[in-house]
Amino acid sequence: MPIRTLPVFKAFRHMLNGVAAHWRPAFRIAAPWLFLITVFTIWNVKSHPFEANSPFSTTVSWSDGLTIVINLVALSSFAVSWHKFILRDEPLEKVIPFRVDHWVLNYIGRNLLIYLICLVPFVVLITGLVIAADLLKPLLIALLIQLAIFGYRMSLSLPASAIGDTTTGLKRSLEITKGNNLRILGLLALTYLVLAVALLALFIVATLFEALQPNLAIISTFVLGIPVIFIQMILTSTMFTSLYGFFVEQRDF
Secondary structure, eight states: OOOOOOOHHHHHHHHHHHHHHHHHHHHHHHHHHHHHHHHHHHHHHHHSOTTSSOSOOHHHHHHHHHHHHHHHHHHHHHHHHHHHHHHHOOOGGGOOTTOOSHHHHHHHHHHHHHHHHHHHHHHHHHHHHHHSOGGGHHHHHHHHHHHHHHHHHHTTHHHHHHHTOOSOOHHHHHHHTTTOHHHHHHHHHHHHHHHHHHHHHHHHHHHHHHHHOHHHHHHHHHHHHHHHHHHHHHHHHHHHHHHHHHHTSOOOO
């Protein structure tokens, strides 16, 4: 199979068009998870013993860990349904709330494997940034960016696990995306720019509410955080779907 060259702006436009066309049914399946994430986030914030002498208590670690697990399961559950909808035309209307089946568990497992592969070099590079001389820090930052691209290239195997494609694993994902590092970085930059704008808007609104009434700032942050989380879920899932469709299934944008 010939190596394809990713058209960054076409891919990004294709992502936005897909989100614009199908965000309503996508929000329906995401809404129960968004509610659960919000509840656990509020519980996590309230469980932090801010007045305690040590911030590393058992309560904090358990609440943080459980919140991370809920977020991972929620994102994986949504992503599996989204991949199946885009790549295999499985209707979102038939997705049951809080879907956690073997497809979702496979997706979580593949996700964790990618994280584990990247974990050791990530820790080494972060440690290097802390202790290295200033002259070496730009090189370490460049290596961190390269590590992130490496992880996202392997993530083409995530949609594969969601639709039962057993031939597209981590190794093949790296092979078929060879030579596209800068282009994938460009697509990542555009995607996370949208997320950054959404977070900036949330920050501005929360700041305005805080000027009026401090209690409103906390409430508005949680309420407005729901669409921000949804934007993250649907954009990242669409990005992986688009990359899989382009590189694996040879689709054009």
